Amino acid sequence: MTKRPAQPAVTETVDLTIDALGAHGDGIARYQGASVFVAYALPGDRVRVALSPKGNSAFTGRVTEIVTPAPNRVVPPCPVFTQCGGCQMQHMAMSDYSAWKRAQVAGTLATRGITLPPDTPLITTEPGQRRRANFAATKDNDQVTLGFHEAMSSNIVPLEDCLLLTPALRASLPHLRALIHAALHNKQAADIQVTETLTGLDVLVLSAVNLAEARRQPMIAVAREADFARVAWAHGKAQPEPILMARVPQVRFGGHLLDLPIGAFLQPSVAGEATLVAAVLNGVGKAKRVADLYSGCGTFSFPLSAKARVLAIDSAKPAIATLTTAANRAGLGGRLETMARDLDQSPLPPQDLKPFDAVIFDPPRAGAEMQARMLVKSRVPLVVVVSCNPASFARDARLLLDGGFALKSLIILDQFLWSHHAELVAVFKRS
Numbered sequence: 001m002t003k004r005p006a007q008p009a010v011t012e013t014v015d016l017t018i019d020a021l022g023a024h025g026d027g028i029a030r031y032q033g034a035s036v037f038v039a040y041a042l043p044g045d046r047v048r049v050a051l052s053p054k055g056n057s058a059f060t061g062r063v064t065e066i067v068t069p070a071p072n073r074v075v076p077p078c079p080v081f082t083q084c085g086g087c088q089m090q091h092m093a094m095s096d097y098s099a100w101k102r103a104q105v106a107g108t109l110a111t112r113g114i115t116l117p118p119d120t121p122l123i124t125t126e127p128g129q130r131r132r133a134n135f136a137a138t139k140d141n142d143q144v145t146l147g148f149h150e151a152m153s154s155n156i157v158p159l160e161d162c163l164l165l166t167p168a169l170r171a172s173l174p175h176l177r178a179l180i181h182a183a184l185h186n187k188q189a190a191d192i193q194v195t196e197t198l199t200g201l202d203v204l205v206l207s208a209v210n211l212a213e214a215r216r217q218p219m220i221a222v223a224r225e226a227d228f229a230r231v232a233w234a235h236g237k238a239q240p241e242p243i244l245m246a247r248v249p250q251v252r253f254g255g256h257l258l259d260l261p262i263g264a265f266l267q268p269s270v271a272g273e274a275t276l277v278a279a280v281l282n283g284v285g286k287a288k289r290v291a292d293l294y295s296g297c298g299t300f301s302f303p304l305s306a307k308a309r310v311l312a313i314d315s316a317k318p319a320i321a322t323l324t325t326a327a328n329r330a331g332l333g334g335r336l337e338t339m340a341r342d343l344d345q346s347p348l349p350p351q352d353l354k355p356f357d358a359v360i361f362d363p364p365r366a367g368a369e370m371q372a373r374m375l376v377k378s379r380v381p382l383v384v385v386v387s388c389n390p391a392s393f394a395r396d397a398r399l400l401l402d403g404g405f406a407l408k409s410l411i412i413l414d415q416f417l418w419s420h421h422a423e424l425v426a427v428f429k430r431s
Helices: 094-110 167-183 213-226 270-284 317-329 369-377 390-402
Strands: 012-017 027-031 034-038 046-055 058-068 122-124 132-140 143-149 156-158 188-197 200-207 230-235 241-245 250-253 256-259 289-293 309-314 336-340 358-361 382-387 405-414 423-430
Touching: 012 027, 012 058, 027 046, 034 046, 094 122, 094 390, 094 405, 132 156, 132 167, 143 167, 167 188, 167 200, 167 213, 213 230, 213 241, 256 317, 270 358, 270 382, 270 405, 270 423, 309 317, 317 336, 358 369, 369 390, 382 390, 390 405, 390 423
Parallel strands: 034 058, 122 405, 200 230, 289 309, 289 358, 309 336, 358 382
Antiparallel strands: 012 046, 027 034, 046 058, 132 143, 132 188, 143 156, 188 200, 230 241, 250 256, 382 423, 405 423
8 A cells, every 4th residue: 555645843832713715625723923824624624733844934724623613514525534535625604605616717717807696506515426437445454444534635445335326326335346346457557437337337457567467367256256347457657458348438528338448438417417418508509500628528519409400529549439439320420420530739729610600619627728829710600518627717708708708607516515616608799
């Protein structure tokens, strides 16, 4: 098991009152004119903390005792909260948690001079709906530790259950431990990506070492016993290798079945995906020719194809190949076209954007700055932006606003419950 990094030296223990919450959910207090960042503390808490230097005249504080709790502090529902680094905000009443998340989005947009529309809804998914999870695992002394990392640490918190996961993922935890026990030698580690699909669980093991030939059959036996749909192994930068294919993992977009590529991106919950799709369809309106940029496997492309002609573009060739096959199988023909293209390196220029009544882009966390610049230079009248990072969204939105677009609507989706993450869907129209 990887050892925890050396912790900063504790200089002293002091009592502090928390004044505010930071962007990542840390409580913020003041001590001798310096900021102190205290994980799992809330405004109004009086806490005893062990101080450690953070740099730039700031400190981190580790709570050793809650002297007086804040009025909105609640009992966390998870027994390993504060140990597991997956959640930051289970100790806060939900109404205040939602207000804080909205305020964080508003504050991020304000750094670019963008005002959050007053009627902006915040939609929160319920616990027990996460259909995708990334676990960490190690094997030592013939024992497997599987779970999530501690906050700011490489240590793994052993996981027996998780309130965020779907019942199928929760039930898979013992089988995943058995799978890793069969696959790894002692002193080896791996990450495990698990996705619930219509045909069963899709498991991808990522390791710095190749799968030993002697471990292959024991691993397959465990996978069969667990009834996993597919198990694959990825070694370094090599292409993932299917180890077992009992059934093709499938998902459904817009009523159309799609065979999921190994390691493909998928929205973390069915409910969250439905919220995003509904917002995109509503935002596109009556547009008849739509470009779906950073399309992935077609989360938006397939629902859109029922009302418009769609061009789906993504740099991931397996995703585009899968999308193409599914579109042909569904008989969508000219209604859904595809293209493999790296939009970060080669964004669609204005002349290629001429045919489209609307453009959607749903980029990775880094955003789509170059494509936003091309959209400003084009004559596209309508842009729908889907983002998992308010900071890069604010940068791209500022480009659109400065280029003649107006922000018509915005929704906030909290698909990563009890964390600082937020997703956005925004509609921009030319003024």
